[in-house]
Amino acid sequence: MKSILQVRIEPHQFRKRDIIGGDPALDFVNTVTGRDQSPRDWLDSYPRLLEWAAFVHLLPKRVLRALAEKAQKEPAAAAIALVRAKVLREALFELVTRIISRRAPTKSSLALLREHWIAGIKAHELRFGGGRVLVDLRNDAFDFDLIASTVAYRMVQQVLPLPMDRLRICQGPNCSWVFIDSSKAGRRRWCDMTVCGNAAKSRRFYARSRQPRSAQRPQHPAKMRTQTILRPGR
Numbered sequence: 001m002k003s004i005l006q007v008r009i010e011p012h013q014f015r016k017r018d019i020i021g022g023d024p025a026l027d028f029v030n031t032v033t034g035r036d037q038s039p040r041d042w043l044d045s046y047p048r049l050l051e052w053a054a055f056v057h058l059l060p061k062r063v064l065r066a067l068a069e070k071a072q073k074e075p076a077a078a079a080i081a082l083v084r085a086k087v088l089r090e091a092l093f094e095l096v097t098r099i100i101s102r103r104a105p106t107k108s109s110l111a112l113l114r115e116h117w118i119a120g121i122k123a124h125e126l127r128f129g130g131g132r133v134l135v136d137l138r139n140d141a142f143d144f145d146l147i148a149s150t151v152a153y154r155m156v157q158q159v160l161p162l163p164m165d166r167l168r169i170c171q172g173p174n175c176s177w178v179f180i181d182s183s184k185a186g187r188r189r190w191c192d193m194t195v196c197g198n199a200a201k202s203r204r205f206y207a208r209s210r211q212p213r214s215a216q217r218p219q220h221p222a223k224m225r226t227q228t229i230l231r232p233g234r
């Protein structure tokens with residue numbers, strides 16, 4: 001899905017409630033919120049990308065510290081890497097939403113994912129320990145693109161093997177966050193019930209209350225009580 005809406009880039013302090021995807025690869029896609037109405041991009045700088053990576057524990061702290069120092073010395077190269085990461089992010093959003101709507105991802109999004117995934121593989125090494133072969137991040141993997149390649153690596157190794165009928169996009173207004181529904185019943189519709197679930201219910205309530213009385217469907221009294229305590233969205 002290509003958006004023609006203007007994206008506003010804004011500073012953001014990441015909080016627990018921003019991490020709802022079920023995997024950092026999906027949470028990375030969710031660093032843009034409100035894609036359906038008024039998109040806001042929370043990655044306003046490379047250091048912010050590092051803050052996000054630290055918040056979701058994408059990479060070890062020593063690696064993120066090394067990248068932060070490198071970004072101070074080479075801000076222009078870091079800024080270019082941020083742009084590349086965002087191009088991947090938009091390709092992943094397209095890929096995920098196409099899978100959700102049972103359409104094949106575009107060749108270009110698959111090619112871009114593959115490119116970053118291979119870089120992610122190259123950033124890892126195999127070693128033997130504790131009687132088994134282990135996959136570890138290489139000690140010299142301090143490339144500015146490491147965050148994007150780690151996201152791609154996770155997307156391919158961790159997310160795409162999951163049952164794809166559990167991949168969801170939030171049904172709330174001005175959200176469009178994506179997530180894996182790991183609930184037992186598999187009926188999760190919202191990123192967060194207290195944010196988007198209530199906002200959507202509230203919107204439906206207002207839509208109904210603006211109709212002439214005769215057009216309104218009769219409601220169960222218990223349901224009406226819950227609607228009076230609804231909170232606005234994010």
Ligand SMILES: [Zn+2]
Binds near residue numbers: 170171176196
């Ligand atoms: Zn939502």
